[in-house]
Amino acid sequence: MTGLRLAGAALASLLAGCAASPSLKDGLPASAPRTIELDATPFFPQQEFQCGPAALATLLVASGVEVTPNALAPEVFIPGREGSLSLELIGAARRHGRLPYVLDTTADDMVAELEEGRPVLLLQNLGVPQIPIWHYAVLIGYDAERNLAILRSGGTERLEIKWQRFAGTWHRAGRFAFTTLPPGVIPAHADPARFLEATAGLEAAGQRDAAAKTYEAATARWPGEPLAWLGRGNVALAGGDRAGAADAYLNAIRLAPDDVAARNNLAELLLDAGCLGESRRQIERASALAEGTALESSVADSRARIGATEKAVAHCQFEDRDWPD
């Protein structure tokens, strides 16, 4: 009886997952095309347990990176788990110079990405919540008239599956999906905060050129976002471009005079450029603003170091510039 009850519960939740999502036709944004199929998307049939490397290779090759599932396997596969973790797929995408952009948890973001010609990698639970079977597949299109999702999945080059069934497997896997963007490309539907954090991840992974290009595009697209200017300044400074970094930090501070990170980093830049007096003034301002915030200890470290510097290392590089109060 216990077996049956468990089975009944499993089936009930399976059905509940299905009932939650509308048919594709009803859920599709009015502006979206009725059918899309990115049929030029490459196909790599997966080997045992290797749906992660296969799905990631599909996305990377579609975005112009030359790579194979075999080359990706040592970067993402975990033998003891007989599979790959989402975070490691994200890391591998960065290592290959692409920006992994994790989509919002509504299907609208997936549709929007397909509209812009990018296939979507997603996690599915092919089992039930109690007995999960995790699987990565790539969504390459849909057909609203026939209510279908079209996938590259496992050993199947072109898998058609009823939209609600597909949406149910995605829902039971926590609605995780991402696309890989070439440097400088920003999706039309992108959310600035989500996009800039993704770019910060690329920057932290040491992909400075790709991050620089992307921040540059971000400041053009969202000139009013201080974080985009901060990122642009940080990669410029890391690349040794002090003047470019100073301009970017100044833009961030102009937009948000209370921006602790931009003030702190400007102070560090000025110290590095031999402008000790102005560096002190900026770090004092940052320090007052940082009080009680998450950045307090980072700023305190900078302040201690700048305070302990008695003599500028060189003649001030930016002698005749004006700095914000």
Next chain:
Amino acid sequence: MRIESFRRTCVALVTVSLVSLGMQAPAVAGVISTGEAASAARGESPRALVDATIARADVQGKLAELGVDAAVIEGRLAALSEQEIATLAEQIESAPAGGDALAVIGIVFVVLVILELVGVIDIFKKT
């Protein structure tokens, strides 16, 4: 002889490129990273250096235990932020690992359950 020195040059080149892959971008000391600023803006406090070091060592150990080649672990982690490594440390054994090994068994199970419930078959013992 010439082949040997060629081989050495190759090994040195590959080593240099792998090592530089694993390095974070050199920056002016004390700069607040964009990621740190973003998570502070969301109200999250950055992890202490000690926490981050422990999390990294923890993940390295677990990946090795789970059969990942020790030589590639460092490079794998270099592409993740401190925050992401901490998340990985917490979830490495429980997070969904897409692999699809059991798909066939799972599908058979679901089919059996449906057949059982609609009364076509009767394999689950009822006592």
